[in-house]
Amino acid sequence: MSAPSVEKGIQFIKAQIDAPIASFFSACVHCGLCAEACLFFTETGDPKYTPINKVEPMRRIWEREFTLFGRLKSAVGLAKPVDEDTFAE
């Protein structure tokens, strides 16, 4: 995947984020119970298939782009970047 493609992807995800999606992220307490409802997890037992983890890049973009705290975090360089590796996962 090339850099412009990553940029395209981020742009696409940004456009996808709306109030329902943002409300899901802001209400998530990392209880991990969604894993129990996911076939990929129940079959493989690998926590990376936990549904909320699969949308982690989207969550990071939401935090960085649409929350004050996230903007501050990336301004001081604390936020995990969303790059090629993130999507490669």
Added chain:
Amino acid sequence: MDANELLAWARGPGFDIALIIFVAGMLLRLLEVISLGKKPDLSAPRGSGVEGGLRTLLARSLPRKAVFDREPLRIINGYVLHLGFFIVLFMYGPHIALFQSILGFGWPALPSGVIDAVGAITILSLVAALVFRLNNKVMRFLSTGGDYVAWAVTLLPVLTGYLAYNHLLLPYTTMLAVHLLSVELLMVVAPFSKLTHMFSFAMARWHQGYKAGQRGVES
């Protein structure tokens, strides 16, 4: 600074600062979410979104059987933790006096002994929650520093309240001041952590239910 001064600060400027951050911060967080709007839904609704939203708002307080069967302990502990926290927060006489001073009306209090016992159960439940988080591979994988901070700032008010009531560890006046300060810490942290779920859970459930209602499916 002696205990009396610390208490006076916690009951005065300290509380004001925390309250401002809590109220303003929470409003900011909610507006940030609401302002993103909704993607247009081009399909014709098959059911009522409002009805679905309201139904889910309540229904999601009950566990799903399939998930409950897989993780009964964690789900029960979740109930104990939340109910315990609410009982201690809303049913203790001195706490009611605080809400009364803001809202203008109060309600009957539970006996202190009951609150004391519920407080102890809540503390144990919070400890259990941490044990679950550390022992479950999914939760350990998902957990960030923020999850542990949120856990600590939730535990502190309950713990210090319990210690103050039972005259443990520190002189009462000092412990009372520490208790108030820990509540203020919780209020400051809440808008900038996953503790926003205390309000945003309602939005999330509403949207989920609304969508399901429009599609005419169960949620």
Added chain:
Amino acid sequence: MDDLTLSERLRQRGVSRRGFMKFCAATASMMALPPLMIPKIAAALEKARRPSVIWLSFQECTGCTESLTRSHAPTIEGLIFDHISLDYHHTLQAAAGDGAEHAREAAMKENWGKYILVVDGSIPLGEGGNYSAIAGISNLHMLKEVAEGAAAIVSVGTCAAFGGLPMAKPNPTGAVAVSDIIKDKPIVNVPGCPPIPTVITGVLAHFLTFGRLPELDHLHRPKVFFGQSIHDRCYRRPFYERGQFAETFDDEGARKGWCLFKLGCKGPTTYNACATAKWNQGTSWPVEAGHGCIGCSEPRFWDAGGFYQALSVPHTKVGETVLTAGAAGLAIGAAAAVLNRKRKAGAVENRETITVKDLSKES
């Protein structure tokens, strides 16, 4: 100064041996001493000579002295008071003017290193200590001078112990407590506005009995009297435990004697003996009379919020704070909302179709 011992003096006054022993027992129980100590107290008091006491009144209201004198006739505490040689106390002594000051100087000289100094009232440090003076001598100067020859100092009342009312914000006279000035003498604080008379006499009785000061807490208060909070010894405590609170001073709860916490009682954070020793010869005490404790024996009680505000309620204007915070939150939130909408619109506009080529790893 006569040389009668206490027991001789008591007999002169017509107090029986039985009455004297009863007093010793009361003193022992008040100070939480075992019954074995009663004969020891009696023996010590019987043999005790009159110690010289110099009482200095600084920035005060004479309430402490009023309280002390109320402990008197016909109770036996009064006799203990007779038994000390009160050589200087400008409210109670007969002498005035120069005569009074000479009495103080003479007592100091005669009992140098042995006398007890009692202080009520705070000491002003502002304007070079010139806010308060006696016979042309500033309070600060007199305290230092008299403290130097004292065996021990008893700070009677919240003003002398912690600064009290004069030290309350904005403290125009720069008032401080005795312990802020005197660092090299044993000091006992007997706070209260005013202090309980039996607690004042109890401390003196302890000194007479054992020749030393009672055990003190971190605020230099005698533990026997200030070891427990009003709340912990309050007879209304069961109502607190049951969650039954008076909401106003004349509601049903108030009439039924329910807990006064919500009416601002500071009992939980106040350490004093009112609930057990009571006032006016054990007649009653504030909470029994239907009014919450105002915490008068605690440091800075004047600045600890309203007397009628519950301890769990902030003493600032919470309603206004919520409104201000709400307005601020809406303003910041609106700004964030506008920014979010702009970003969102920008993203939607710049969105390009993602092709298979974008997703393939080789490109």
